[in-house]
Amino acid sequence: MRNQSLRFAREWARSPLKTGAIFPSGRMLCQLMTSGIGPFTGRIIELGAGTGSITAQLIAKGVEPPNLTVVELNPSFAEHLRRRFPGVNVVNAPAQAIGALVPPGNDPAAGPIGAVISSLPFLSLPDDLVEQVLATSFDLMCPEGGAGGAFTFFTYGLQVPLSPQLLGRLRLNALCMGKAMLNFPPARVFTLRRI
């Protein structure tokens, strides 16, 4: 754990806005982010996995490594994730490119996508990029346009960092799943679902 924190702090010092936090996600935050997830969830996409605290929690909850695709922009984190999680599909790419990287949920060979779990620093990303990530995630999870999987993310802000206009355009409903007060910094977890 100490090693993960040192690695994380080093990457934060290099690129604070893109890294989005000084420390990896703490235990309480990892638990909240993965509540309701299990071996039954099907395929899962994790965006911005960093050093893999949430990835480890997903595997501890019974998610099979081949069902997990982890997308991470920072090549040093991506390399670390490959070594730490054999069998997990680690993609070193921007999250906004996932549409071209992951087969959609109606691909019979690949199977449905039950959840997207995101640690992306939404507050420091441009609005159009956030919208692209959300639109693509729901296109992958709900390829026929109906209801489907859930997109779970956290924010260090007090409210959901998405405008009502954006939620309306993408037909999404946001629900606060709780606060991880012992995380540093404290974080709120939200789940988005298509309505």
Ligand SMILES: C[S@@+](CC[C@H](N)C(=O)[O-])C[C@H]1O[C@@H](n2cnc3c(N)ncnc32)[C@H](O)[C@@H]1O
């Ligand atoms: C808050 S940190 C992740 C924390 C992670 N849960 C952990 O415990 O290590 C956010 C991560 O998102 C990654 N990131 C930022 N922008 C990204 C993008 N456009 N696509 C993919 N990953 C991105 C950063 O490199 C960083 O690893």
